[in-house]
Amino acid sequence: MSKTVINMSNIIKRYYIGQPNELQILNGISLNIHEGEFVSIVGASGSGKSTLMNIIGALDKPTEGQYLLNDTDISKLSDKQLSDIRNKEIGFVFQTFNLIPRTTALKNVELPMLYAGVSKKDRTKRAKELLELVEMQDRSTHKPNELSGGQKQRVAIARAMANNPSIILADEPTGALDSKTGHLVMDIFHKLHKEEGKTIVLITHSPELAAETERIITISDGSVISDTGADVSVPGNTEVSA
Amino acid sequence: MNIFENLKMAFSSIAANKMRSLLTMLGIIIGISAVITITTLGTTLRSTIKGAMASLGSNLMYVRLTERDVDNYYDSLEVEMNDEDFFTMEDIETLLDTYPGEFQIADETPVGNASLKNSKGKDVAINLVGAYDGTLTYNSYKLIAGRNLSMDDVKYKKHACLVSDIFVEQYFKEKEEPVGKTIKVTLSTGIVQEFNIVGVYKYNSLSNGMGDRRTMSTPVYIPDSVGKAITGIHGETQFMFMMFTYNVKYDAEQVKADMLKYFNSLYAGNKNWMPEVVSMEDQLKTIDMVINVVTIVVSVIAAISLIVGGVGVMNIMLVSVTERTREIGIRKALGAKKRTIKQQFVIEAIIICLIGGIIGILVGFLNGELAGVIANSVIKSNPDYADILGDVQIVPSVGAIIISILFSTLTGVFFGLYPASKAAKMNPIDALRYD
Numbered sequence: 001m002s003k004t005v006i007n008m009s010n011i012i013k014r015y016y017i018g019q020p021n022e023l024q025i026l027n028g029i030s031l032n033i034h035e036g037e038f039v040s041i042v043g044a045s046g047s048g049k050s051t052l053m054n055i056i057g058a059l060d061k062p063t064e065g066q067y068l069l070n071d072t073d074i075s076k077l078s079d080k081q082l083s084d085i086r087n088k089e090i091g092f093v094f095q096t097f098n099l100i101p102r103t104t105a106l107k108n109v110e111l112p113m114l115y116a117g118v119s120k121k122d123r124t125k126r127a128k129e130l131l132e133l134v135e136m137q138d139r140s141t142h143k144p145n146e147l148s149g150g151q152k153q154r155v156a157i158a159r160a161m162a163n164n165p166s167i168i169l170a171d172e173p174t175g176a177l178d179s180k181t182g183h184l185v186m187d188i189f190h191k192l193h194k195e196e197g198k199t200i201v202l203i204t205h206s207p208e209l210a211a212e213t214e215r216i217i218t219i220s221d222g223s224v225i226s227d228t229g230a231d232v233s234v235p236g237n238t239e240v241s242a
Numbered sequence: 243m244n245i246f247e248n249l250k251m252a253f254s255s256i257a258a259n260k261m262r263s264l265l266t267m268l269g270i271i272i273g274i275s276a277v278i279t280i281t282t283l284g285t286t287l288r289s290t291i292k293g294a295m296a297s298l299g300s301n302l303m304y305v306r307l308t309e310r311d312v313d314n315y316y317d318s319l320e321v322e323m324n325d326e327d328f329f330t331m332e333d334i335e336t337l338l339d340t341y342p343g344e345f346q347i348a349d350e351t352p353v354g355n356a357s358l359k360n361s362k363g364k365d366v367a368i369n370l371v372g373a374y375d376g377t378l379t380y381n382s383y384k385l386i387a388g389r390n391l392s393m394d395d396v397k398y399k400k401h402a403c404l405v406s407d408i409f410v411e412q413y414f415k416e417k418e419e420p421v422g423k424t425i426k427v428t429l430s431t432g433i434v435q436e437f438n439i440v441g442v443y444k445y446n447s448l449s450n451g452m453g454d455r456r457t458m459s460t461p462v463y464i465p466d467s468v469g470k471a472i473t474g475i476h477g478e479t480q481f482m483f484m485m486f487t488y489n490v491k492y493d494a495e496q497v498k499a500d501m502l503k504y505f506n507s508l509y510a511g512n513k514n515w516m517p518e519v520v521s522m523e524d525q526l527k528t529i530d531m532v533i534n535v536v537t538i539v540v541s542v543i544a545a546i547s548l549i550v551g552g553v554g555v556m557n558i559m560l561v562s563v564t565e566r567t568r569e570i571g572i573r574k575a576l577g578a579k580k581r582t583i584k585q586q587f588v589i590e591a592i593i594i595c596l597i598g599g600i601i602g603i604l605v606g607f608l609n610g611e612l613a614g615v616i617a618n619s620v621i622k623s624n625p626d627y628a629d630i631l632g633d634v635q636i637v638p639s640v641g642a643i644i645i646s647i648l649f650s651t652l653t654g655v656f657f658g659l660y661p662a663s664k665a666a667k668m669n670p671i672d673a674l675r676y677d
Contacts, residue, residue: 059671115577
């Protein structure tokens, strides 16, 4: 088996700890995701998938449990180290694209490399290559307000790839697009997966979209209720597999 | 993340909100322009006065007696003076002999009104004034022909005189050479005296006022010793005050030291009185002090304006941070550290203040130039002023410009820090969800 990129064991997330309205969103999630996998995490709204995504993406820390990203324990890192993880290990793709306004496509793609301290020359070179990969090289000088939804998402994917991260974390990437453009965006994810061997985690509420991926993890009420690629080596996963 | 990228980001963000940024800068612009205007006027005033002093070819200096152990000169006048406390003309002559060419006596004594008839039989009015070698310079007059009165003229009671260009117009025929001619004047007391014209000076209204050039009475300077012989007043040989001019080729401090040294040795044995030497350079220091006080007052007002402007900058930065919450969230998700976000907003605040500061400096310059244009048009309307003052050159104060830039930067740092930390502390998840 290939290298384990994400190793979560018994992840619990609670909000308003110690207050009367204390809320437990994740009830002990354990899962393993390996290098090169294209995984979808499916769940209805309120199931806790966004919270799980935030934890996978190092935007948030679990209340309990251990999360190893490339063997690094995320829950023990400082804010500054988390920034570094987000910068180099995670590539975010959002539902609403989240490009920086008034900034060209090229500059948007360069941004993660700017934060990583890559030189101007190398940044521009890599950003151009990435825009070519998502077939957006003709729009590199366009600003987000001059791009269509599908174009924006392709720029966002190129940006997510900037520092060659361990995982691409896509949160409802086709949610704001019509089905045709949505398919085009999904094609890019497939291309990245097959040609670049990227580990992709797709978060969605749509079973059809999930069906395109290799492995579907279904979440409900803060627990994994099914995992088509359940890994018996992870303790706790056996009992929840469908 | 380097400063250059941050600067570019700051400029593009300011450019996106031009009007808002400009209004935010207003407080800074007003504060800085006020300081630059006033310091420019101050340094210009100072350099113009210095220039005028230099254009006269000589500077003024006086010695006066002051009571020992009294701080204020004017308090010492209460005490009775004895004959031996005064200094005499002989003492002054010794001073001049000790430092030849360094000092001229600037004293003058009115002798009286007089008149003489020109070739057409018309009366020409003059006033006779007893003078020394420094009197002409003291009155801001320039010699245009012949020579100045000398100490020899005074010593040997020569009947030499200096007349004005106006007198020459009134008395002589056109193109007649006045120097070397003898004039016969009749004083109002009836005394008639003859004087040989040794020099002609250019009259200006700075010392004695304006009048009709064809009829006005101008001073005719004769050696003071001759003047005293005419009036019969000889008492004024004891002095407690004497005005001197000194040659500009000598260093002002050195000249002052020389004079003080001489008078100190003269008064070494005097228990009650001591000499005090005051130069025009000292007067310039007084002007400097006035300029400084005005500058400080304006600076305080400007500081208040900077604080108000700074609060405005802070306010707009807080608005900007809230508006860009989502952008901050994206940046954090892409790996921007707290420090990076903080830096970005502080630099933006600094740039706003700095642009405000630079506009303020430019407005200050323009105010100075405007004042210069007005001053020059006033000076040009009076040829006598133009003679002495020349063309007023606006001299900006480099120190004030440097301090202005420094202070606008500090204002940016100080008032940008809080909004920037607020941005840096944002939780990326909440920031990303913000609409």
